[in-house]
Amino acid sequence: MPVPLLDVNAQNLPLQDELRATFDRVLQSGRFIMGEEMEAFEREVAEMVGVKHALSVSSGTDAILLALMALGIGEGDEVLCPSFTFFATAGCIARTGATPVFVDSCPVCFNIDLEDAAKKRTAKTKAIVPVHLFGQAADMDAVMSFAAEHSLKVIEDGAQAIGAKYKGKSVGSIGDFGAYSFFPSKNLGGFGDGGMLVTNNDSLAEMALMLRNHGMNPKYYHKYVGGNFRCDALQAALLRVKLREYTGYTEKRQANAQYYTEKLLQLEGVVQAQQEDCGCLESQTLKYQADAAKLVLPVAYDHNEHIWNQFTIRVLDGQRDAFREHLTEKGIGCDTYYPVPLHQQECFADIPKHALPVCEQLAQEVISIPIYPELTQGQKDEVISAVQAFLTSKV
Known part of the structure; x- marks a missing residue:
């Protein structure tokens, strides 16, 4: 049977009655930009991730850009960020006039390599943007220690990781700012673009609040040049419906990842990345070659709660495209x-x-397979069967 990488209708259509009722409520309200629905959504997300302030915005990209603007990052500044991530992370840095300084990644968790970041820091470095890639937290103890040592601001790019945790703390709640995305393919997927910026800093929240709406406070008085990063009331209202289901969505993704891991590790040529190999590509690659490995499965670190936005496999020996x-x-x-x-x-x-x-x-080896919550048992087994057939053909 065909198995799509993602099936948004499998998640959204069971909620269609409530979603339609929500649409009718917003329609009758006549309030379509910001307003009560958005404010309620902000309170609910702030409570879920454990922050004082949550600001709904127009996209995850705009959340990162707004954070950079609120921190005063601009021309002449440098910002450290991983090169192995989605474009928005670095694109937003460049849009402020600052220079993205690209940092290497860990081959196990795929997140930013702090040892390499230290080598790339200069007197112009003003901030670092760790990305919690594929739903697993970066090493935030190391990030925060490095940032404190060098007086750097920290923007957590949690576009793929709302609800993920690092040592019990929600990603996005640890740095100066955290940015989330509600793009339809995300774990909390909306019905178009949407995002959120969170912080525990009162003054930063106040600045971001003004910049979100053209730097305006009060109406028609502009102390700063901001942007139009406002959130649609309908988007917020619809996301509130799905937020109530989010714990269940996460548990199903985690169960799917566990099932894949258990079944795929039974196949010859499949190994799993090991936490102790973090940051050591050369020794890891040599070990895998010695083990005649063909596929490397991802790992969830013990201290993290991985939410599995993607289940990303490394295919060795130049066989990824095949x-x-x-x-x-x-x-x-x-x-x-x-x-x-x-x-x-x-x-x-x-x-x-x-x-x-x-x-x-990594760019030559990685590939992601279906992990969305609504996968049936038959679909998961179909994926495993296809992987097994590939491995058998290479024996």
Whole structure:
């Protein structure tokens, strides 16, 4: 049977009666930008992730941009960020006039390599943006210690990780700001673009609140040049419906990841990344070669609560594209996140290049398979069967 990478209707249609009733409520209210629905959604998210302030915005990208603006990041500044991530992380830095400084990644959790970040820091460095990639927290103790040592601001890019935790703390609640996305493919997927910016800092929240709406306070009085990052009331209201189901969505993703791990590790040529190998690509690769490994499964660190926005496999020995073609032929949805690291993107050609061997290798090896909560048992087994068929064909 075909298995899509993501099926948003499998999640949304069971809620259609409540979603339609919500639409009617907003329609009757006549309030379509910000307002009571948005404010209620902000309170509910703030409570869920344990922060004082939550500001709904127009997208996850705008949440990052708004954070940078509120922190005063701009021309002449440098901001450390991973190269192996979605474009918005670095794109927002560049839009402020600052320079993104690209940092290598850990081959196990795929997140930012703090040792490499330390090598890239200069006197111009003003902030660091750790990305909680694929739903697993970055090493925030190391990030916060590094930031404190060098007086850097911290913006957590949690676009793929709302509800994920690091040592019991929700990602996004640890740095100066946390940014989330409600793009339809995210774990808390909306019905168009949407995002949220969170913080525990009162003054930063006040600044971000003004900048969200053209730097205006009171109406028609502009102390700052802000942006139009306002949230639609309808988007907030619909997301409130799904927020009530979010714990269940997360538990199902985690169960799916556990099932994949248990079943796939029974196949010859499949190994799992080990936490103790974090940050050591060379020794890890040599070990896998010695084990005749073909596929490397992701791992959830013991101190993290991974929410599995993606289940991302590394395919070794230059076989990733062949693996993708095989899955596609079998009707199994898959995608490569991300095939071109940001430091190799054409728009950043003028930024000085540094060696980033891990992220460049990851870009050649990674592929993500279906992990969404509504996968049936038959669909999961279909994915596993397709993986097994590929491995058998390579023996």
